[in-house]
Amino acid sequence: MNVNQQPHMATPYGQPQPGYQGYPQPGYGGDHVPSGYPAQYAPYNGPGSAYQQGPPQGTRGPPTSGAPPVSGAQNYSQFGQGENQNGPPPMGAPPQRPPVSQPYTPGAVNLPGPQHPYGQRFGAPPVSMQHMTNQMASMQVGSTAPSPAGPGYAPPSVSQAAVSAPYTPAAPPTFPPASTASSQPLPTEALAQAPPHSYYGALPPVQQPFQNAVPTFSSAGPTQPQAPPPVSPQSFPQAPPISQPPFSTAQVHPGPTQSYRGPPMASQGPPMAQANHILPTQPGMPPGPINASLSGPPPQPGMQGYPPQQNGAFGQVRGPQPGYTGPYPGQPNYGAPPAAPASAPAAPKRLDPDSIPSPIQVIEDDKANKGSEPFTTGVRGQAPPLVTTKFQVKDQGNASPRYIRCTAYNMPCNSDMAKQSQVPLAAVIKPLAPLPPDETPPYLVDHGESGPIRCNRCKAYLCPYMQFSEGGRRFQCGFCNCVTEVPPNYFQHLDHTGKRVDCYDRPELSMGSYDFMTTVDYCKNNKFPQPPAFIFLIDVSYNAVKNGTVGIVCQELKTLLDYLPRENPDVESNIRVGFVTYNKVLHFYNVKASLAQPQMMVVSDVADMFVPLLDGFLVSVSESRVVIESLLDQIPEMFADTRETETVFGPVIQAGLEALKAADCAGKLFVFHSSLPIAEAPGKLKNREDKKLVGTDKEKTLFQPQVSFYNTLAKECVAQGCCVDLFLFPNQYVDVATLGVVPTSTGGSIYKYTYFQAPSDQERFLNDLRRDVQKQVGFDAVMRVRTSTGIRATDFFGAFYMSNTTDVELAGLDCDKTVTVEFRHDDKLSEETGALMQCAVLYTSCSGQRRLRIHNMAVNCCSQLADLYRNCETDTIINFFAKYAYRSVLSSPTKNVRDSLVNQCAQILACYRKNCASPSSAGQLILPECMKLLPVYLNCVLKSDVLQPGADVSLDDRAYLRQLVSTMDVAESHVFFYPHLLPLQKLDVESMALPMAVRDSEERLSRGGVYLLENGLNIFLWVGVSAQQELLQNIFGTPAFSQIDPNMTSLPALDNPFSKRLREIIESVRAQRSRYMKLMVVKQEDKLELIFKHFLVEDKSNSGGASYVDFLCHMHKEIRQLLS
C-alpha cells in the first residue's frame, strides 16, 4: 500500500470542515460557545465525522495507536461538560485582578494565581459503605515495633542530583524541568556475578568468518555537508549531464518483478525474491568530478573510494557478503563492467561499504558544522542539528527541537505535491522534555482571572504568530486569520514596526514555548484539582517472593518515598501514597499516622473491586512515615512462605482506580507484577503464545489484546487521570500485548525484566524505579495540536487514549513521552505565511496546579519539490515510519507492513530522482543529501524484532518493543535502530571527547580492540581476542583475555585513568537514556557474541534481514522500477 494515498479518512482534501467557517465567535463578551462539544480543544466544531472510526484499511491502523479500538460507545469525554473546557467564559464584567500592563517578571517564581485549596486533606471521601459487603478481614499486621523513621537515602549521588538539581534553576519558572540530572544513575555496585541470561534466549549457533577490515574514516573527507543538494538541473549548469562520468555502480536489470503498486508478494516466498542483478558499470573507478547531485569533489589521492558521501551516488562494487542468503538472493550476475578503468582494483564484485552513505560520516559532519554555534529558533523552516549533535538551543519564537522535531521543515504547499513526494509530514512532540542546565525552562505566564488569551474562533493561545493591529486593540490569528479584540487589561501600544512594545517582555509574544496558568474553567467539573496520589501495588505471589522483587521493592520504597516529585525544594511533595499487595486476593493497608501499626484489609472477592478503607489509605509520607516503614518492613516477612502461585491483574488496576476515584484525584499506579494472571477474576488471561502464527496472516492477533476487558478499564482510568506504570518480572509468557493495554493507553510505561535475578538485575530495576518515581509528570492531560488553515493533524502515535479525533488524552504525561502527529493537507498552504502549529497540553502539575504547556512551531512551505527534499530530517522520518509500521502490525501481516514501507521509501526517492536530481544515467542511484541515510535506517526498522523476528525473539519481547517504540523521541529511536558503537582502543583519556563511532558492522571490529555498543536499552562491551594486554589490564585488571569474566555486569573500579574515563563514559551514556542499561561483557568468539551481533545492523541478520549493501541494491531496483 502506499501511506499517503491511503484513503483511510473519508474527507477529501480541500473539503471544508463542517461548521468551521460559520463558527460563531464567542469571544470576550460575545456569544457563548455552543456547549455541544468540548470547545477548548475543538476548534473544528466537534469531531469531524469524516474522521471517525471505520475499519482500518490496508495496513492503516485505527486512529489511535495507544490502545486498540475500544469496543462500545465512543462518546466518552474526559470533561463531561464541554463548557468546562471552553476557556474564557464570556466576560461580562472586567476581570477583577487585572494583570493589565503588568510586565512579565521573570523573577516571580511563586505563582501569582489564585490560591487553590491544595493544602486540603483528603477527608473521608463520599463512598458508600454499603459497598463493603464483600468478604473482608481486618487484622493487625505483624507485631514488631516500627523501625526508626527517616533513614537517609542510601545512594548519595541521587539524593542530591535528583532533588536539588531540578529545583535550583536560577530561572524563574515554577515549572522545574525534570532535567537529566535527576536521572543520573546511582553509583554501581559490583554485584555478585550471575550468568547474564541471554537477551533473547538461546540463539542458533552461527559462525561467521571474522574479517579484519578496519576502514579508516577520514574526518577530512571531501564531503561538503552544507552544500545544498541539487535543486534542478538549471541550478547546476556546470554539471555536464552527458559527459558526466557514469561512476554510479549499481545497475539493476529490472527484470520481471512486481509493479510497485501491485499486491504484496506471496507470503510464503522469501521477501523480495526477485533476482537482484547488479551490474557494476565501472567498479573501482574513483568517483570522478560529478555534478552536485552526485557528490562532492573528486577524491583525493589515497581516499580509496570513500568520498562519494555527498549525495549517495556511490562507487565501487564488491562481491556479495560471504554466506549471504538473505531475502535478496540471486546476485551472482556481476557482469563485466563496461569500460572499467585500467587502474581499478581487480574484479571488485559488490558495492564497497565505504562508498555508500555512512551514518557515522553524516553524524560527524553535522557535529562539525552545527555543534559549535547555538541553534536559534527564530528562523522559520530551519532544520535543527541532528539528535546526535550536542548543541545549545535559544528560543527565539519557535519551540526547541528538544520539544518538537519535524520530518520536513519545508512542507509542500498543496496535497498534490505531498502525495507525489510521499514524504510523511509529521512532528514528534515531547511536551515536557527535560532541558540541559544551560537552557531556560519555559516561563510561566499568568493572564489573570480571565485565563490565557486566545483566538476567538480556533481557540489558539496567544503566541508570536498573532499579528496585532489597530494600534494594539486587536490581533489576527496566525492559524485561522480570525481577528480578536485584545482584552482591555492586556492592551499595549505598538511600535513603528507593528510589534507590541512589550513584545520581548512577554514569553507568549516572543518565545516558542511557555506555560500558562489556567483558571478554574480549565479544571474538571469546574473545580481545582486535588494533588495527585501514587499507589504502589505489589505482587506477593510465590514467583515474586522467590525472585526477590518483593523484598527489593519494599526496601527501596522506604527511602524513595522521600523523593517524590515536588515543585519547590523547600516544600515537601504534595503527592500522597497508598499501598496494596496481591496475589489472587488483594490486601489494602491502612497507614494512617495515628495508628501504632499498619492494618491490613483483605478483599478476596475480586469480581467487583472496591476499596475497603477510605481514611488512612492515601497518606502523606511525612505524616505517616513510621507506619509506612513498619509496613514496608513487614510485607516481605508476611509473604515469605507463601505458596500462592496464581495472580490477578485486572482487579489490581481497578483497586488503584477506585482509590483515586474515592479520593477525587488523579495519580499514578506502580504495579509490580510477575506472572500471567490466570486466577479467576475479571481480566483473567490464558496462555495463547503460539509461535506458529509468526509470519502468517494471523500474526497480528498476537499483538492484539486477548480480551477487551483492559480496553474498557483503560478508558475508565483515563477518565479519572489514573496513569499506570507496569514493572514486569516474568519467567515465562505473560502476554505483554494484553497487560500493556492500560499502561499504553494512560501515558504509562512498561518495564520488563525477564528472568529477573536480583544480583545481576536489581541495579537496573532500581535505577528505573527511582527515575520513574521521581520524574516530572503531568496528570489528567489533554493535548491538542492546532495548525494553519490548509493542514491539520490527522493521526497520532503514542501512549494515550482518544475519544474523538482531535484530543489526545493522557492520564499521565511524563518528561520522556512523545506524541507523534501526522499532518495532511485539507487546503493549500502559502509560501508567504508558512505552516504553523501549536501544541497545547493542559495538565495537572505534581503540586495540583492546572497548567498549560504551549509549544509553537512554524515551518516553511514550498512550491518546488526540491525545497522539500532539502529540508527533511531523516531521523524524524524514521521515527515516524517505525511508529507507523509498529502500529500497522496490529492489523496487517508483518510482511505487508515491510513491503509497504519499502514501497513508500522507494517512491520518496524516485520522486526526488525524477523531479529534483540532475539528469544522469538510469543506472545511478541518486539520493537527496538530507535523505541519504534513509535506506540504511529503513533497513534497520525492517529487520527489527517486531517486523522480522528471529526464532529466538519471544512474543512478549516483540509486544514490549512495539509498545516501547511508540513513545520514543527521535534520539531514542535513532540509537535504538542504529546502535552507537565506540572503539575504546582509540579513547584518549586526556580528552573529554569520545572517539569517533564506527559503523555497526562486524567488518569494522578489530580483533585487537575493545568496543562499547549501546542502543538505549543495552550496553555491550565487546572484547577482541587479540585485544592489547595493556588495554585489558586497564579495563579489567588482567592482561589475559581468558581471565575476563563474561558474567560481570559492572567494570571493576581500577585506579588508572583509562578505567576511570571508561566508567565515566558508561555512566554518562546511561544518564542520557530514559532507562538504565545493564552492561554485558561479550568476548569475541564466545557464544554470547551472537546476541551482540544482532545489533550490528549493517550486516545481514539471522532472521533474514538484509545487509545494508544488499538492501541498498534492492532499493535501487525498486526506484528504477518506479522510474521506468
Ligand SMILES: [Zn+2]
Ligand atoms: Zn484562530
